[in-house]
Amino acid sequence: MAEINLKLKKGDLVKVVSGKEKGKQAKILKTFPKRRKLILENLFLVKKIRRPRKAGEKGEIINLAMPVSVSKVMLVCPSCNKAVRVGYSFKSKEKTRVCKSCGNKV
């Protein structure tokens, strides 16, 4: 079975290219390769009410980050500072992720 590769990983800075958060940048907090989704820091939040578990406790409103499709984001290249497509280079037998715009390692 082929390895599922999102080309993006936890900690990457990405730019949202469609949807309600379009144009914003955020860090990837988590990836779900099988579902081709990821969770971004402080974006696509929904408010959820956490019910009190004990009598006398107050329910609280928490912000939950919803997973977004990888197709909605692009990596922000640290070298050219643009939202770019990424590819792989196999020079020196090692697989390196590279920016398709400037060719630098990302």
Ligand SMILES: [Zn+2]
């Ligand atoms: Zn670049």
